[in-house]
Amino acid sequence: MCSELPIGVFDSGVGGLTVAKEIMSQLPKESVLYFGDTARVPYGNKSEETVIAYSRQIARFLCSCNVKAIVIACNTASAFALETLAGELPVPVIGVVKPGAKTAARITKSKRIGVIATNGTIRSGLYERYLKSISPDIRVFGQACPLFVPLAEEGLCNDPVTREMATRYLAPLLHEQIDTLVLGCTHYPLLTDVIGSVAGPSVTLVNPAYETAKELRALLTERDLLRTSDTPSIHRFFVSDGEEQFRRFANSILPCELEEADVNRKVFS
């Protein structure tokens, strides 16, 4: 395997760009090949079987583009498909759930951790299983927040409506006196201000995007796959629908400016 090859990153849509951004920031020499499944977004309410099927199609496409590793930058796909993909792909695969869980387990003092995520991720129970495998005395309180993705996609990141929904969603977790809250969906970091202010100063937010980029660095180092070349990195983006809308959103999130030609459509038939 050649360290010059790009890292494949995929998500159901634009949310995984928060992970791509962390990778670009923490590993600036690496090239990223991103795939957003905008023709079938969102994954959060879809079944395990369907999310695995979609993830497998995308991962195979990324492998056909010669990536050296794959990051599943979507919590729902990480929860449902990581094990399957890791078992059948020729490159190392990491998800966003394990890195976020590890950090939450490390920083909690009260051993009471809240997880907010999509219906699919909460239903999978994966965060709870990881957290309990690290420390069996941790108590985990999960809460699905299905309106957070559409609110973020509508740009209502600092809106009273988002604050009202955050107040409702977080109430049961705050009642349980959590001291740590995992943002278990890649869209949720876009709502950090509202979520943080509703949760209050006694709750520490964990952003798995940041932790995932750290874990990726460790993985690449361990396998001697860190890119060392001094030529500039090259990022490429594929979507299954709506190149223009994706490019606008990406340009509001990423540290680099995407030109039209940088975003291509890949259709699964």
Added chain:
Amino acid sequence: MCSELPIGVFDSGVGGLTVAKEIMSQLPKESVLYFGDTARVPYGNKSEETVIAYSRQIARFLCSCNVKAIVIACNTASAFALETLAGELPVPVIGVVKPGAKTAARITKSKRIGVIATNGTIRSGLYERYLKSISPDIRVFGQACPLFVPLAEEGLCNDPVTREMATRYLAPLLHEQIDTLVLGCTHYPLLTDVIGSVAGPSVTLVNPAYETAKELRALLTERDLLRTSDTPSIHRFFVSDGEEQFRRFANSILPCELEEADVNRKVFS
């Protein structure tokens, strides 16, 4: 063509059930074969190209099941794909946009009509074109309401958050002094109470589901395809994901009770 055959009805998910319900109520002798594309829902923010491709796959599947007519029970798919499908399928096809537009044109007195719908339907401009083709002096005011579908799917039909969003979405239309408002997305009839109360008594709501069932009756009568048999009608349901969730939702909307065996999964590869 045999009048005994079922009517094919499709939507991006559960919203089209409001149309299926009207068909079952106005044409109780007819059998309905429903397809909900729950693996790829929603269509409202997707491109014309993608919505046409998905609609074509579903319509071909319905034709392979021997339906005598197809109802596109989704405004976005009607706006983007009706013309294409009508031109290439061996059975008559109707959408929900034309019937709703016709009624709105008939009942408006001030000739100022509001249309609320998904981004895709509003962007297509189809309601405006139909309305102006009926009466060129009608003024049409369109408003995309992208949060209404997730709010309805979350069951927040009578919630203060839904009322707040309705107030924002309808403000520009009410400012234009519309007297008629088309519910241009099959989910929106689920929010009738809130939308009606925000719009106020001077605005008449038009539900295209009701008008579409009337238009279907006229079409079947004209082609001598109305079912006359006295044996009971048989309804069948196909989804591309999440049979159980679909069944629960359908049972809260439809006049008949669906058993598990009535809902099958059809996967497009």
